[in-house]
Amino acid sequence: MKLGERILKLLDEKDMTQKQLAEELNIALSTLNGYIRNYREPDYNMIITIAQHLNTTVDYLIGFTDLPNYEFFGELYNDYNNLSPKSRKQLQEYMIFLKGKDK
Numbered sequence: 001m002k003l004g005e006r007i008l009k010l011l012d013e014k015d016m017t018q019k020q021l022a023e024e025l026n027i028a029l030s031t032l033n034g035y036i037r038n039y040r041e042p043d044y045n046m047i048i049t050i051a052q053h054l055n056t057t058v059d060y061l062i063g064f065t066d067l068p069n070y071e072f073f074g075e076l077y078n079d080y081n082n083l084s085p086k087s088r089k090q091l092q093e094y095m096i097f098l099k100g101k102d103k
Helices: 003-013 018-025 029-036 044-053 071-081 085-102
Strands: none
Touching: 003 018, 003 029, 018 029, 018 044
């Protein structure tokens, strides 16, 4: 899925129009339409701004991941960091076990 398709998907999920997003981004509707139709590419700062306005991640917008946000993974990361070194090691071993089981 390309950037434009991802923007459209998020707009649909938020019940938001292209015009509303363009106004929030302070850009012309034609500029946003160019991003959506994939014949214009936003610069780095605009990608960040779009992600913020659509409550998603830059990684999702650029296709690095198919997960629209990392809230769950952020919580998981925090939980992992709060574990003792011994518990972290046990968790890592369990994950290796599960990966082998899934094959």
